[in-house]
Amino acid sequence: MISSFFNGAKPINFLLIVLYVGFFYWITQFYLYDTVWTGGELLSRFFTFLVVVFSVFLVNFIIRKNTLCEGNAYGALLFVLFLCAFPQIFRSPEIIMANLFVLLALRRMISIRSLIQIKQKIFDAALWICVAGLFYEWTLVFLVVVFAAVLVYRIGDYRNWLVPFVAVFVVGLLLVTYVAWCSDMAWVRQTFPFSVSFYSARTTTAGFVIPLVLIALFSFMSLAVFLANYKSKPSALQSSLLLVVITLLVASGIAAISNNRESDEVVFTFFPAAVLMANYLQLLTRKWWKEFVLWVFVALPVILLFV
Secondary structure, eight states: OHHHHTTSOOHHHHHHHHHHHHHHHHHIIIIISOOOOOHHHHHHHHHHHHHHHHHHHHHHHHHHHTTOSSSOSHHHHHHHHHHHTSGGGGGOHHHHHHHHHHHHHHHHHHGGGGOSSHHHHHHHHHHHHHHHHHHOGGGGGGHHHHHHHHHHTTOOOGGGGTHHHHHHHHHHHHHHHHHHHHOOHHHHHHHOOOOBOSOOGGGGSHHHHHHHHHHHHHHHHHHHHHHHTGGGSOHHHHHHHHHHHHHHHHHHHHHHHBOOTTOGGGGGGHHHHHHHHHHHHHHOOOHHHHHHHHHHHHHHHHHHHHO
């Protein structure tokens, strides 16, 4: 039933998705954490919620605009379900903002396949990633995906390889100006610590391990199915989905090595994992299995929240 309902992309689908993420977002704020609520704090949390909602619609826009899925809402739904399975992310506005800018960068990178305004799109993508780096330093690693996009889409002009460096230079120049006039090097060290750790207290809890293992398992299955059916897809879609796979690998690397106390950086894997799983689900002919997979991820956040 749920697979049939979200097999389309109607406004009611996204209304329910927003209500679902809204429920978990505000439950997290009021139920899971003790917060001294002030007007400023409430306004800040509400703004973060708007960013989350905008991210959901941005995910759907990227998927539909680039035809990454066949006209269904599975991608946006799975993105939200993954997000709600890790409710501590809702308490990390910096990570949420960084993820938003990474999504904006991916939007530009994937759209390079049209071969229109290539240099502008490469510049925009690199610029958005640099902005994301101001909120979470390890997102700068996604610059690798920008160069991968140039390679994947077989853009021959060597000048395209130089464009990301121009974007980095522009942001770097602005940062140097800011530090020179308004701050000091201590701000730079605080903003870009680049500390590495393969362990955090959060990664040993059942509430973290269970959803992580499930997402990793189904992402691996989806990747295997994607590779098996790679040649059957249109060439333009092949390149776009290959870029999504590269994004997933880079995001997984960031999640593995970065030193975040709550391990919130797993959020960067949600978009590529959702796209791959959505493609996997739409290929399934056994409806009961499709229903089972979706219900597992729908029920998982609820179970983890109240158990």
